[in-house]
Amino acid sequence: MDSEGSSSGVGKRVAEVRKLGGWTQAKLARLANVSTSLVRAVEQGRAPASPAFISACARALGVGVPDLLEQPYHRTSKADHEVHAVIPPIRRELAAYQMEPLDDVQLRPLDDIARDVARASKLRHAVNLVELGAELPGLLEELRAAVHTLTADRRERAFGLLAEAYAAAGQVVYKLGYIDLASLTVDRYEWAAARSGDELAVLAGDYQRAGELIGAADWSSALRFLEKSRSHIESKIGKGDGPVLSIWGSLHLKSGLAAARADKRDLADLHLAEAKETADRIGVDRDDYRLCFGPTNVNIWSVGLAVEMMDGTEAVKRSETFTVPVTAQKERAGHHWIDLARGYLIHGDKNKAFAALRKAKSVAPTQTRYHPMVHETLRVLAREEARTTESVRGFAAWCGITSV
Template sequence: MSDQRGSIGGRIASARKLRGLTQGQLAERVPCSKSLIAQVERGHKPATQALVAGVARALRVGVGELTGQPYGDESRRADRVHAAVPDIRRALLGWDLPDEEIRPRAFDALAADVERASALGRQARYGRLGEMLPGLLEELTAAVHGADHPERLYALLAEAYTGATAIAYTLGYFDLRSLAMERVDWAARASDDPLRIARTQWQRSTLFLANASYDKGGRLLARIRHELGEDVARMDAPTVSVYGAAHLRSAIFAARTPNAAGAWAHIGEAWECARLLGEDANHYGLEFGPSNVAIHEVAVAVELYDGAEAVRRAGLIRLPDTVAPVRLGHYYIDLARGFLYNGNRTKSLEALQTARRAAPQQTRNHPMVRETVRMLVDLERRRPKALSGFASWVGMP
C-alpha cells in the first residue's frame, strides 16, 4: 500500500485528527458510515466528490485543503494556465473601474472574440483561454461602462466571465471561482436577458454542490424550473435547454444525497426535454441535448457508487463526433471511476487515457483522476508501464 499522506484520504485523516475527532464522530457529521471514512483514509477505497464535499463541510475546511488543489506543475505548458490566474483575478476585481485608456472595438469584433473564448472553453483549451481572457475582460468592462445602451455588451461580459469560472473550477482556485460567479451574476442581470439570468443561477448551483449544500442547491434548481414554466411543450429551444440542464444538475444533487429514485426521475425529465429539442444544442453554453443526458446517466450511476450500472449505461451510448471535448473529458473521467468501482482496472486506465486525449488540461487537474490513479497504482501488484506513465504525467510521485 502506498503512502497516503499526499492522498485525499491522508488529508482527511490529518484534518480530522487536527480537530480532535474520531472516525466515528466525523462519519456522524458528514453523514456516512464509519467504515467508509476508515477505508478512504487507509487508501482501501477511493474518495468520491460527494464525500470530499461532505467532509469539508463537516470539518469546516475548504475543498482544496482535502484535494490538494491547485496542484503544482513543473511543466511549462501546463503552467500557462496557472500563470494567467493573477491577471484574470485583477480583471475581475476591476469590474467597476474601467481603464480609461482602453478604446473598445465595435460590438461585432467583441462578440467574435467572446465566441472564440467560448470555443476554447468547449475544447478545454484552458491555456489559450487564460491568455485571452484578461485583455478581453478589460476591454468589455470599458465597453459596458462607456455605452448608452449596454445590455448586449453585458451579455458578452457575462459569457466571458463564465470562461473565468471554468478555469478557476478546473484548476481548483475556489475563491477565484466564487468571485467570478459574482461577476457573472452581476453582468447577466444587467443584460436584461431572463434566460441568461436563469442560466447564471444554474451555474451558481455548482457552488452548493461543491459545499455539500444539497438541500439549498436543489431548491435553487427547482426555483429555476418553476420560473421558466411547467409546460415544456410550449417552450422555445433555448428555454428547453435551460430547463433540461436544470433537471440534469438536479439529478446530480439527488444522487449525492443519495436519492437514487429522485436522481433517475430527473434524468427521465431531462430525456423528455432532449426529445423535444431533437438534437444536441449549445444554447447559453449549456451543451444540452441527447448526448449530454446520456453522459449524465453515467455520472449519476457513478455518484451512486454503482459501477455496474455506470458501465452498463455507458455500453448503450454512442456519442457523436460533435460532442464538445470538455464534455467528453468529464464523461471519460466518470467512466474511469465506474470501471474502477466495477473491478475492471484495465478499462479504468483506458478511460483515463481517452479523457487525456479529449481534454488534457482538464484531466490533468481533476482530483478524481488523481484519486482513480492512486487506487489503480495501489491495486496493481505489477504496475503496467502505461499506468506509471500516466501517473507521472498527472504529476503524482
C-alpha cells in the same frame, strides 16, 4: 506531501485533519453522514474519494474543499507554469469588474466583440486553457469599457457578452484548481447577467450558483433553489423554444446531481428522466448559454449520475447504450471518460478504468491532468494493480503525482 510537491491524496488529508481535531473515524462518519467503512477505506487508499464524500467531510471538519484536495496542485513542469500563468491577469480583471478602465480602450463594434466571446467559449469547450487564458483578460477589459460607454439595448447586450466571458473565465480557474476564484466568477456572472435584460442568462447563473451549493454539500438548498429557478420558465416550456428547453433541461440535470450527492437515487433518476424527455423533444445538441444541452450531454450525465451514486455497474451499463460523437465538445467528452473510469473502478474492472483514463487524456489532456477525480482514481489503481504499476505510475507522473 512529498519533496516533489505532489498531492498526498484526499484520504491522507482527511485523516490528518480528523486527527488534529481529535476525532475518531466513527465520529467523522456520523457528522459527514457516510459509513465508517468508507472513511476507513478512503483514508487507507483502498477507495477513491468521491466529490460527495469530499464536500461532506470538508463541511463536517470545518475546512474548505480545496484544503482536502490540496488544490491548486503544485507545479512540477514548464507546462504547469505556462498554464497557471493565466491566473494573475484573470484575477485582476475579476477584482476590477465595476471599474471603468483607466487606459483608453479602443472599443470595437459589438459584433466583433461577440465573435471573440464566441471564440473564447469554443476554446473553453476545447479545454484550450493556455490560449483562452491569454485572450480573456483583454476581452474582459474591453467589455468593461463597453458596459461603461454604451447605452440602452447595446449596453444590455454588452452585459450579456460579459457574463458569457465570465463563465469562460470560471472554467479556466476551476479546472486549474482555483476553487475560491471560480466561486468569484459565479458572482461576476450573476452581476452581469442581471443587467443583460435576459431572463435565461440569469437562470444560467442559477445553474452555476446551484453548483456552488452542491460543492459546499448543501444539497437540500440546491434542490430548493433549482426548483424555484425552473418555476420562472415552467409556463413557457410548452412553446418548444430551444433556449428555454435547454435551460429547463440543464436545471433538471443539476437537480439530478444534487439529489445524487444527497443519496436520493429515485429523485436523481426522476430529474434525469425529465432532462432526457426534454433533450428528446429538442432532438439535437444545442449550446445555448454554453450549457451543451441535448441528447449527448444527457447521456454523459446519465453515466456521471450513476457514478455519483457509487453504482459503477449501472454507470457501465448506461455507457454501453450510446457512443459519444466525435463532434461533442472535448470538455464534455473528456469529462465522460473521467466519470467512466471511476465507474469501472467501482464496478471492479481496473483495466477498463485505466483505459478510460487514457481515453480522457487523448481527448482533453489538460482537463485530465488537473482533475482531482483522475488523481483519486490513479491512486487506487496504483495501490491495487501491481502488474500495471509502471504504466499507472507513468500516467500519475504525467499528472504531477510523484508519490502514489
